[in-house]
Amino acid sequence: MKIFDAARLRAFLSSDDYLPAKVVVATLLLWEAVVRIGGVQEYVLPAPSVIAVKLVVDRELLLSSLMVTLSITLESLLLAVVCGVALALAIAHSKMLERAIMPFAVTLQVTPIVAIAPLLLVYLAPSHAVLVCAFLVAFFPILSNTALGLASTDHALLDLFDLYRAPAWKKLVYLKLPAALPQFLAGLRIAGGLALIGAVVAELAAGAAGQGTGLAFRIVEAGFRLDIPRMFAALALISLTGLAIHAALALATDALLSRWHESARRRGE
Amino acid sequence: MSAPLVSLIGVGKKFSNGVEPLAKLDLAVREGETLTLLGPSGCGKSTTLRLIAGLTRATRGEIVWRDAPPAPGEIGFVFQEPTLMPWADVAANAALPLRLQNAPRALIASRVREALAQVGLSAFSGAVPRELSGGMKMRVAIARALVTRPKLLLMDEPFAALDEVTRFKLNDDLLALKRDNSTTIVFVTHSVYESVYLSTRVVTLSAQGGAIVDEFDIDPALPRDAAFRLGVDFAHYAHRAAAALQKAIGGAAS
Numbered sequence: 001m002k003i004f005d006a007a008r009l010r011a012f013l014s015s016d017d018y019l020p021a022k023v024v025v026a027t028l029l030l031w032e033a034v035v036r037i038g039g040v041q042e043y044v045l046p047a048p049s050v051i052a053v054k055l056v057v058d059r060e061l062l063l064s065s066l067m068v069t070l071s072i073t074l075e076s077l078l079l080a081v082v083c084g085v086a087l088a089l090a091i092a093h094s095k096m097l098e099r100a101i102m103p104f105a106v107t108l109q110v111t112p113i114v115a116i117a118p119l120l121l122v123y124l125a126p127s128h129a130v131l132v133c134a135f136l137v138a139f140f141p142i143l144s145n146t147a148l149g150l151a152s153t154d155h156a157l158l159d160l161f162d163l164y165r166a167p168a169w170k171k172l173v174y175l176k177l178p179a180a181l182p183q184f185l186a187g188l189r190i191a192g193g194l195a196l197i198g199a200v201v202a203e204l205a206a207g208a209a210g211q212g213t214g215l216a217f218r219i220v221e222a223g224f225r226l227d228i229p230r231m232f233a234a235l236a237l238i239s240l241t242g243l244a245i246h247a248a249l250a251l252a253t254d255a256l257l258s259r260w261h262e263s264a265r266r267r268g269e
Numbered sequence: 270m271s272a273p274l275v276s277l278i279g280v281g282k283k284f285s286n287g288v289e290p291l292a293k294l295d296l297a298v299r300e301g302e303t304l305t306l307l308g309p310s311g312c313g314k315s316t317t318l319r320l321i322a323g324l325t326r327a328t329r330g331e332i333v334w335r336d337a338p339p340a341p342g343e344i345g346f347v348f349q350e351p352t353l354m355p356w357a358d359v360a361a362n363a364a365l366p367l368r369l370q371n372a373p374r375a376l377i378a379s380r381v382r383e384a385l386a387q388v389g390l391s392a393f394s395g396a397v398p399r400e401l402s403g404g405m406k407m408r409v410a411i412a413r414a415l416v417t418r419p420k421l422l423l424m425d426e427p428f429a430a431l432d433e434v435t436r437f438k439l440n441d442d443l444l445a446l447k448r449d450n451s452t453t454i455v456f457v458t459h460s461v462y463e464s465v466y467l468s469t470r471v472v473t474l475s476a477q478g479g480a481i482v483d484e485f486d487i488d489p490a491l492p493r494d495a496a497f498r499l500g501v502d503f504a505h506y507a508h509r510a511a512a513a514l515q516k517a518i519g520g521a522a523s
Contacts, residue, residue: 156352159324164369165341174365178356260355260397 046229051236054229062218062230066237069199069214073245076134077195081188083135084142091143092150092176109140113198117205126206130214133202138195145187149180182261185253192245200238215241272335273297274421274453275321281329282316290316292478293330298421300335303447303454303491305468307461307510309518313479314457315349318423321455322346339421342370345414345452347424351406353398353413359385360394363412370417384412387446404435408442415446422454428463440466444492461514465506466498473513483513 013022028048034040035047042050055062087105091098108116113133120129153176161171203216215234222230257263277296283289290313298304298321306314319325320332322344345366353362360381367377385391388408398406407427414422428436440463447454458464464471465487473483487506489497497503 154352156348156350157354159319159348160346160352160365161369162324163322163341163344163346164366166369170369174368175354178354181356260399262399 043226043228046232050229051232054233055236058230058233062215062233062237065213065215065218065234066241069196069203069216069238070241072130072134072199072203072214073195073241076131076199077138077188077192079131079135080138080142080191080195084139084187084191085146085184087143088146088150088180089172091147098147105140105143108136113137113201114205117202120202121206130199130202130206133205134195134198137198138191141190141194142184142187145183145190146180149183150176152183153179182257182263185249185256189246189249189253192249193242196238196242196245271300274300274335276333276335277317277320277330278333279330280317280320280327280332282313282320282325283328290479291320292480294474294479294481296472296481298453298455299470300453301451302470303456303468305456305458305464305471306474307458307464307471307514307517308474308479308482309459309476309514312474312476312517314459314474315425317474317479318346318425318455318457321421322423342366342417343420345417345419345422347407347410347414347422347427349426349429351398351403351410353406353409355398358395358397359390359401359409362398362409363394363416365413366417380416380418381412384416387415387449388412388442402435403431404439407431407439411443411446415450415452418450419452422452424454424456426457426459429458429460436463441492441494443467448492459514461507461510464510465503466493471506471510471513473510473517475517476519482517483509485509 032047032049035045046054087101091101113136116136117129117133120132123129124132157175157179158171161175166174199214200216203214204220207214207217207220215238218234219231222228222234275298277294280291280294280296281289282291290311294313294317296317306317308314316325320327323339324346354365357365363384364377364381367380372380381394382391385394388411390405390408390412393401393405398409401409410427414424428439431439443454444467446452454468456463456467468487469491470486471484472481474480475482485506489502
């Protein structure tokens with residue numbers, strides 16, 4: 001058996017198997033080639049190989065920053081889930097409460113978090129301010145999606161529960177919560193990405209005040225030192241964190257819905 | 270004749286938006302019968318069922334039960350749509366009424382087995398609704414309504430959305446169920462064919478306000494079969510039901 005088979009390699013490259021991975025690899029190779037052949041300076045645009053080396057050399061510093069950013073993101077997401085679902089349940093219970101709360105929720109949602117962050121830093125300790133920032137952006141998609149899911153419970157099924165005189169908590173546990181699950185998960189997927197954005201934005205704002213050791217602060221700090229490869233290395237870790245959160249939530253959605261929900265169904269099955 | 274199972278006396282229903290599907294209906298449901306309410310859309314057929322089920326309250330008149338008012342589980346309801354819980358499998362959907370009543374596990378298991386056997390779905394207890402055809406979903410809904418062994422089964426145009434072949438099959442199955450159970454059935458439809466084939470009595474309601482336009486018994490014994498469907502009697506009853514429906518819409522009978 002030949003180790004290198006040109007015909008098989010060509011067949012592999014021209015097929016659309018693993019297409020996304022191939023595109024990523026091709027882009028990285030092109031980037032590497034442009035930098036090397038064009039003689040681009042490292043402080044202008046570092047090659048992927050240089051960034052990779054930086055990731056290894058600075059691993060202790062970058063990993064500790066990654067843990068800071070990641071824990072803020074996950075804590076804020078958890079807080080957003082607890083508060084978002086609780087408030088959605090309260091809203092589903094009372095139209096009056098919905099009308100009272102929605103103006104605040106919508107105002108917070110439409111006000112850019114970058115503009116709120118400096119104020120939060122005035123009132124809160126930097127670590128708390130970062131958490132609250134990430135929470136504020138992650139909270140609304142979970143609230144609105146879960147509230148929508150709870151409100152769109154099949155009325156005939158609600159009638160059926162009434163027919164058998166089911167108490168309110170059974171309606172909630174057996175009917176409304178499972179019915180709202182697809183919308184809740186859609187909100188969670190949006191919130192997962194937004195929590196990371198919120199954490200990074202808040203770190204940038206807090207970093208200017210001389211605090212924080214998250215990845216966003218590393219980018220600012222490396223920028224001051226003109227350590228461009230480290231800026232890229234920190235940026236790569238932020239992107240990978242976002243991708244990991246996205247993938248984890250997509251997998252969770254698929255595991256929970258694949259058997260019964262249309263969104264997880266392949267056409268023609 | 271024994272006293273009716275339930276009587277609607279001068280019952281009216283007016284919604285808060287001013288719509289009044291029922292003005293004043295007098296109707297007695299006899300024990301053991303299959304009573305069909307026939308009428309055009311908006312004649313108050315569904316509202317009548319909801320009133321009997323206690324899902325909505327009458328704004329006029331009263332509903333009198335021969336015995337004590339029904340306990341939960343003594344009335345079964347089959348909606349226009351199957352209205353199954355899409356995340357639960359067939360057995361869990363059929364078990365719902367018993368679970369809501371905190372019935373013991375062993376009882377739930379045996380009743381669900383029995384109900385699924387009655388509708389011919391024993392082999393599908395682990396399937397989720399999206400894996401079933403429209404007719405099968407409706408069978409699950411019927412099994413769910415039967416699982417508490419109700420005294421009174423209310424069916425709100427259950428087969429309206431199904432194709433004709435499936436509908437014929439389910440009509441026959443319903444007649445077979447009726448043979449095995451003495452359950453009283455109130456069946457709502459706008460199909461002349463179904464009203465004659467399935468029921469022992471047909472009450473036709475007018476398009477506005479749900480006044481009774483015509484009422485007649487259908488004598489041939491249940492269960493019926495294709496011979497009845499193709500016979501002269503059927504044509505005779507169908508003609509009468511069609512004429513009543515025509516009158517209900519407001520046109521003259523031809």
